[in-house]
Amino acid sequence: MDFQLTEEQVLVRENMREFGKTYVDPIAVEIDENSRFPAEVIQKLGEGGWMGMPIPQEYGGAGTDYLTYAIAVEELSYFCAATGFTMSVHTGLVCMPLLLFGNEGQKKQYLTPLAKGEHLGAFALTEPGAGTDVGAATSTAVLDGDEWVLNGTKTFCSNGPVADTYITFAWVEKEEGGRGMTCFIVPKETAGMRVGAHFAKMGLRASQTSEIIFKDCRIPKDNIVGKVGDGLKIAMNSFDHGRIGIAAQAVGITQAALDESIAYSKQRIQFNKPISKNQAVQWWIADMATEVAAARYLTHSACYLKDQGKSFSKEAAMAKLFAAECSMRHTVKAVQIYGGYGYIKGQKVERLMRDAKITEIYEGTSEAQRMVIAGNVLR
Template identity: 50%
Template sequence: MAVTTERVGLDFNLSEEQMAVQQAARDFAQSVLLPGVIERDTEQKFDKDLLRQLGEMGFMGMMVSPEYGGGGMDTVCYAIAIEEISKVDASASVIMSVNNSLVCWGLEAFGNEAQKQKYLTRLATGEIIGAFCLSEPEAGSDATSQHTTAEDKGDYYLLNGTKNWITSGNTASVCLVMAQTDSGKGHRGINCLIVEKGTEGFSVGRKEDKMGIRASDTHSLMFSDVRVPKENRIGPDGFGFKFAMGTLNGGRIGIAAQALGIAAGAYELALHYALERKTFGSPIFEHQAIQFKLAEMATRIEAARLLVYKAASEKDQGKDYVKSAAMAKLYASDVAMWVTTEAVQIHGGYGYVREYHVERLMRDAKITQIYEGTSEIQKLVIARELLK
């Protein structure tokens, strides 16, 4: 048997471009997003000027080809940026995530040239933002149970139904809406339609009063006899469910990166506090109980980061990244919930008040275990992939 001495190494170093993106996102988060983050959370409002600045920084269409106004960056760059933004403001990062992972990526991957020219170029630059509309009152984890209908009328669809929990529901100018055209075909009868805000019959429901990510607007959207031109359908007839699942696979990387950032942000605050806060004449960091907490936090965060970057790298290499993305989201979201809770504990009473930020990060962390596929759904995805 021939034995080779050549070793295949794993490079854990970021490229110059990735480090530049990391620094730019970190600087933007600290200098622009941090000053008003508590007020935005309290008032449940995200400043439109901040959306404009996110677009100007290139954060709204990072993976989109420069041909359509995007940054042409890899998925690892995107995950790094989401992580840095999420350390400070998870509301900003979820707006970024939906626009990048679900809307822009989906349009570029599956849309036709006319759709890209009309919508993608403006979405990628942040001139407008998009919303992804899959969830319904009776279709959350069971995405096949679409009650929103798109009746084929020849040269247009007549859209009727309600979508729930839509991120950027009121802010978005363009919505990608999944709807059932032929119920007899089950999920193969679902289509994805591009619906513009302001179309007759399209209305926005009340803003949800959420526990976390409060500055991002989340609404129900209602469609009553909305006429959608046939040219606004993405892909062939019946492609909608495959479109939704394909985009969500990539979207999980964004949410995993968000969870990672929330955890890392809470850890950094806890470490700083432990070095500054004194009890019995010494910084609390010198107490072994605190050291153990911080050591465990740092270890779990590093493990989550490797999972996130692995999934992003596999996507960039054109590999099947479904399992890796599900694992990254499952683990990183659990880490975010655990680390933020421990960060509050390390802060003691101060952790329970808003000005120290960690209570907000704990509230923000919970949603990462729920949206774009609950933790239970991720386990089902992983189990299914194990059999391949």
């Protein structure tokens, strides 16, 4: 693995940093306080070609490698984790499965507008009784003539209230008697599909999270992704891609916590000297700097394997696990470095700490990542 970024990757990092400074940083506090989805920023990201970075140009994407994409997610998340996540869930959990498992017609009709940023995607897998235990889902799909009829309730769907295209999963009774989890595409405003409860969250408040409810929702027979029974495989593969995005998001959050901690500790005077002159504070900051670098390398190494066409499932889980726990640990420390001021609303470190927590939960909890890693190393 080459530790040197290419010229293109450096340029992408600089461009995304500039984008973040110009369009995201100025509204980050407001969209968090008001739980407002930054539709205007997502539109600009689409216009700039950022919403389909690893998707080939023939399907409306930018045709970059996965590492370049992860660098962009990190930079965007540095300014606003919710905006970085919107880009990540759209790309990793919606565009990627359509690219890898969709047929040519689906790539033209659904993937292309998604990758161009004209449409926004959502991934509806989780159900009230089926979180980590995906197989406990109870949603069903029954073929009736030329249509699938979907029934079930999905919960915690990111982009749920604002998406145009939904990837969802339901059990299909197979002719041979078994049941097959199957993946479907549901366009917004399909009759029988509605957005249910919207969730108010601890952090990541600019990202919109809701239930998606299917009640005799009819979609064309052709809206199946892959084959009947491919659903679990598609979901797990999507998570491999998505987890790299969450790892990059967590690295962005931790880097922001580090930069805030350095700046504040150098200017905050107590006992007639900056608090950065105390060894306790220095050690916290040294640990932050070390672990954010380690989290970034793990994330890049998962990207490297993905870009080489090699298996990267274990490495994506390791990157997500380490980067998420790292972001939680160090955003708590950043609040400590700020003292009482860190506990006050509007302070960046306060938002970073609330945003960091979700990276340990979604796209598989830290415990679920450990299951994936243990399953691989104990084979």
